[in-house]
Amino acid sequence: MTDSANRANKTTVIWSIAGSDNSAGAGIQADLKTSQSFSTPEQPLHLCTLVTAITAQHSSGVDSCMAVSVAMLHQQAMALLKDAKPTVIKIGLLVNKLQVLWLADFLQELRQQQTDLLVIYDPVAISSSGSRMADADLYQAVMQHLLPQLDLLTPNLPELEAFTKAAPAKQAVQQLFEFGVKAVLVKGGHNFDTQSCTDELFISPQFSFRGYPAYSHQISLRSPRQQHQFNHGTGCCFSSALAAALALGYALEDAFVVAKSYINQGLSQPVAITECSGTLGHWGFPAKADYLPELLTEDLQPPAKSFAPLKAPLGLYVIVPSVAELQRALAAGVKTLQLRIKSTDQVLLRQEIQQAIQLCQQHDIQLFINDHWQLALELGAYGVHLGQEDINSANLAALRQAGLRLGLSSHGFYKLLRAQQFQPSYLAIGAVFATQTKEMGGKLQGLQKLARYSALFPTIPLVAIGGIHEHNAQAVLACGIQHLAVVQAFAKAAEPTLWVQQMQQLIAGAQLEQKPCSMI
Template sequence: MIQTTHAANQATILWSIAGSDNSAGAGIQADLKVIQSFSAPEQPLHLCTLVTAITAQHSSGVDACMAVSVDLLQQQAIALLKDAQPAVIKIGLLVNKAQVLWLTDFLQQLRQSLPDLLVIYDPVAISSSGSTMAEPELYQTVIQYLLPQLDLLTPNLPELQALTHSSDPEQAVQRLFTTGVRAVLVKGGHADTSACTDQLFISAKFRYRGYPAYTHQVSLRSPRQQHSFNHGTGCSFSSALAATLALGYALEDAFVVAKTYINQGLSLPVAVNPWSGTVGHCGFPTDPQYLPELLTDDLQPPDQAFAPLKAPLGLYVIVPSVTELKRALDAGVKTLQLRIKNIEQALLRQQIRQAVQLCQHPDIQLFINDHWQLALELGAYGVHLGQEDIDQADLAALRQAGIRLGVSNHGFYKLLRAQQLQPSYLAIGAVFTTQTKEMGGKLQGLQKLYRYPALFPKLPLVAIGGINATNAKAVLASGIKHLAVVQGFAQASDPKLWVQQMQQLIAEAQLEQKPCSVI
């Protein structure tokens, strides 16, 4: 018997219920490659498979397809459940009505014991080459029985039209929502344009791991890759979504990561022969050139960037009053934020005016949280805003006045959105549980935190949320150079010593990171 010297990290289990592609470009074989790309020793993913069909295919088409019996599908499922239950199920090729009915019944039973199970369906019936792999009436059965069991549906444009008989994506998605499906990602790869635009529609019924439920739409666009080395793109996109969701990201963040992953894979494809091949599988994306463009109607990119910081943020202390601001200044803090909540307007104005006057020294950077009108009026150095606040603030006036802007973010989607404003810095959190704000499912943790610096190197990133002298070194090891703290400073018995220790940790981390610095 082989004995391990340490306990293995428990893997998050995913299932792929799909067809087998003997060319290893699409289907279950592609799913395996994607999940392996996202798996890491500290956060392992493990994909189990239920084969629905055996196909004879190559990178340019499908020559034959044979369905697996429902009895064998049931035996596969029972065997897998003897090991572990899935957190996420990704469904690909379903060949006939019997398979759809079996899967519908199976998911209904499985959800009784797994209320948090996430189910994604990529409605493959016709390959990209035009080869039919499923019964002609399959989608009628899917609409009637399977759709209510789904959390996320990921059709391309032809599949969307076949499911809904509508060529208008928004109208088609609304029809799908009436069937019970809770989110729809429309893949735009089949549109005849120079760019590929994918649209994610989320209904208020979509719930996952504590993230708040609300209806909204996200559109991402990237330049179209003009080549034929793209076998398995649709399967890989849906699997990248499944992997990222299994890692605990919000759906919008999973969308950004999956789109970036596909952009990377299409830019670094695998040539099977001189004229065709498959999308590449190159690990969790780390190159910002593959990030998509976020299309929003309510947030227009500015003509020019906000003023840059006059010095690195370093240790960034957030205080609730002018009294605490003085305490921080006396302790040697150079970067501060005045965050005042629930106070009468006249007193608020007085506090901000005093704070601005106290921080006139050229070495001091003071940011006013939320109250951008008073910050603008009273000549503050900087303003810090949440994502909801940037929609209401007069950003043009702040930019024209030379006021620095920091923006709060809770993941890839928010970072992508805020980055378009070209602010002075981006805050990311909460890293750990904090007493100052209820974050629900938005806690980052170290595993997520380590993913951000590589993809967002253009602006300073500051980590916030539950950071103290004990965990600061681990946070700095992510490559983020700046730390925002609230309770850590407020509870310090010797503020000056505490500040010196934190500043020393930051200085040491910056020296270690200097050869490979990206900020």
């Protein structure tokens, strides 16, 4: 098979079922631009279109809208199915009840053949300028026929009210859940806050993405409101950015963070068509920390001050299961260690942790204790490493006050954003590659995500973990990551001292070069 054929097999197909915007700010044209911003040679996306309406519009309004017949819609769908089925379908403008009825039946049949299909509906009926583009009874038809076929609904506040006539938002969302929708993203562009824009994602307990439940069932993201009028197509682009991120395999929470960042980037660098009208820009995957939103929904109170910084770069970070292996690592020249003991014997835990702390203090080594933060605090450890599930029970204030360094595990954009608010000493990202020590169930991070993490989270040391060894370390470092955590690679090293020297040289060389990864 040729290289081009191999690449074609990796292409992910998205469908956009929406209206055509001849001004290219919203609708089909905006969906195409957004999808292209997320596509890379390593993970190509291909967006196909089913046009529901032809509009005559500009960045300030819609002058005319003509519906496409259901027969023509069906022919478009049948033609596309001759090539490839979609991974994600994003629905935009539907004009009338007949289109809704056809689409509901079509999606039901398609789901019988394709159980992992994701369907997003951005319920456009009235443009942001106030122009009505759909029949008055459209939402009633959607409620009765289309909602059970949807995974994610993305209404703004007026659209949510038109659907449910319920307030506040939580009650309206619950009503939509009862109709079968799995998740609802309430876009906040129409709220009364003139200084900021808050979007809320509500996820039903029944929702799962490729077999994995959501980490949180309500997430709110806030960003400063852009004080200009160059925002034509923002809602369309938000939902199509979600579609693109989900097509890349991102969890729904991660897709939400990325889509919000994408919109922030586009509004920060808009395309002005006239002095008073324009659209948001499409400048590729968001790559600056300034575009990240603020996470509001966590009940946890982050510390007022950051945790103590590292006294030296992590560099090569070796994780060991016992004091015996720790001593082997010390003899090989390792300067940063984590003691990860899985025993439940409290006497053994105390003895091992105390001995490890004493050994590392003698050699001026950065030692992190995994999970057992109470013993680490009591015995005067240098630092602790916690999973984000442990934050609820750990006394972070006591750890910070005692001067312990804190490392937190992260497995995606949402968890990185969540972990960052606790101002830890470092963030661990994994698993990068498949590993024997932890089953990630298809949620591997990969090199492309690493490059994007390093661009969006540049202020906190990031350490990559999971399946890293001497043969793939260079590729990881090329993504802007300067710290590598290893488990099995060190444990299996026949000559640990030489192996450690080799890895330390790779890391030192990458830190000097500071080359950006080509996959951003």
